[in-house]
Amino acid sequence: MSVHLRPEEIETESFRIIDAEVGPHQWLPAEWQVVRRLIHTSADFDYCRTMVISKDAVSAAISALRQGVGVVTDTNMALAGINKQGLTRHGCGAACFVADPEVARVARGEGVTRSIVAMRRATSEPGNGIFVIGNAPTALFELLRQVREEGFRPALIVGLPVGFVGAVESKEELVQVATDHAIPFITSLGRKGGSNVAAAVVNALLILAGEQG
Numbered sequence: 001m002s003v004h005l006r007p008e009e010i011e012t013e014s015f016r017i018i019d020a021e022v023g024p025h026q027w028l029p030a031e032w033q034v035v036r037r038l039i040h041t042s043a044d045f046d047y048c049r050t051m052v053i054s055k056d057a058v059s060a061a062i063s064a065l066r067q068g069v070g071v072v073t074d075t076n077m078a079l080a081g082i083n084k085q086g087l088t089r090h091g092c093g094a095a096c097f098v099a100d101p102e103v104a105r106v107a108r109g110e111g112v113t114r115s116i117v118a119m120r121r122a123t124s125e126p127g128n129g130i131f132v133i134g135n136a137p138t139a140l141f142e143l144l145r146q147v148r149e150e151g152f153r154p155a156l157i158v159g160l161p162v163g164f165v166g167a168v169e170s171k172e173e174l175v176q177v178a179t180d181h182a183i184p185f186i187t188s189l190g191r192k193g194g195s196n197v198a199a200a201v202v203n204a205l206l207i208l209a210g211e212q213g
Contacts, residue, residue, distance in 0.1 A: 014040050022048055030058045034186065034204040041200035042192075050188045052175055057156060058208065060184035061130065064155035065090045065209040069129035071202065072122040073195075074098060074115055074139040074161075078132055081199025086206030095128070097121045098136075115139035119146075129155035134198025137166030144170075144177045157185045158201050160193035167191055 005013070018039050027035055031053050038047050068091035073079040079096040087094050097103050097118035107114040115136035122128050123146055131154050133140045140159050146152040159174040161167045171187045178185040186201055 011040070018045075021045065027053075028058075030208055033208055034058065034201055037204040037207075038188075038197050038200045042194075042197050044192065046190075046192065047188055047197070050190050050192070052185075052187050052189060054178065054183075054185050057184040057186050058205065061156045061186075061205045062209045064129055065092055065205060068092050069155050070095065070125070070127040071130045071132060072096065072119075072128050073198070074118070074133045075135045075195045078134045078195035078199045081196055081203075082132075083203045083206055086203065086210065090206070090209060092130075093127070095122070113138045116142045119143050123152055123154075130158070130202070131156070132158045132198050132202055134158075134160045134193055134195035135162060137161040137163070137170035140170040140174060141166070144173055147177055147181055147183060153181070154183060157183060157187075158198055159185060159187040160198045160201070162191065162193035164191060167193060 015036060018036055022045065025032065025048060034053065035048060035051050039045055071082065071087065071092055071094040073096045076096050076099060079094055082094060098114050100118065103114050103117045103121055107117045113136065115138045119139045119142040122131070131143055140161055143157065157174060157178060159171055161170055168191055171189055174185055174187050
């Protein structure tokens with residue numbers, strides 16, 4: 001490989017390699033754009049079989065992004081990984097509240113995680129509709145509680161918390177609750193996930209929204 005390849009050439013070659021190694025698959029073309037970018041970010045081909053994308057998730061996400069719906073992440077790392085030019089192009093704000101001092105104060109007082117309080121803060125602000133969770137299962141559990149108990153209806157949930165405690169269970173609950181309440185979602189079953197791959201999903205959706213625009 002030449003070290004003089006331009007970044008776009010490296011990306012194109014990476015996608016060619018991924019397509020060749022995966023071979024035939026069950027993903028629809030737009031869904032594959034999401035799964036392939038996630039594999040590109042992680043170099044992990046397991047995502048080709050563990051990803052779960054609800055029937056209307058990609059089209060709903062594109063519609064929401066083109067309407068300027070606000071994006072909320074559970075970590076500043078996920079927020080940093082989302083393409084800001086893509087967000088600006090569609091008039092989408094993006095925020096993460098987990099490091100907010102008031103969120104920390106309330107969490108200490110209630111004896112809960114900052115991720116839970118941050119999610120409550122995020123859902124209370126009008127305009128937020130795309131929720132991107134790549135680290136904290138407690139954030140996803142809280143969001144799903146609001147769906148079940150408070151009638152909250154996000155435009156899209158990207159649920160990719162990573163780890164050994166609660167990650168598997170939170171994603172399984174996402175599939176069940178989101179299916180029951182007809183909420184578009186994107187997730188990956190199992191322990192794998194992370195802020196980087198959660199951001200990659202959003203970036204793929206932003207590209208698709210730009211292409212359709």
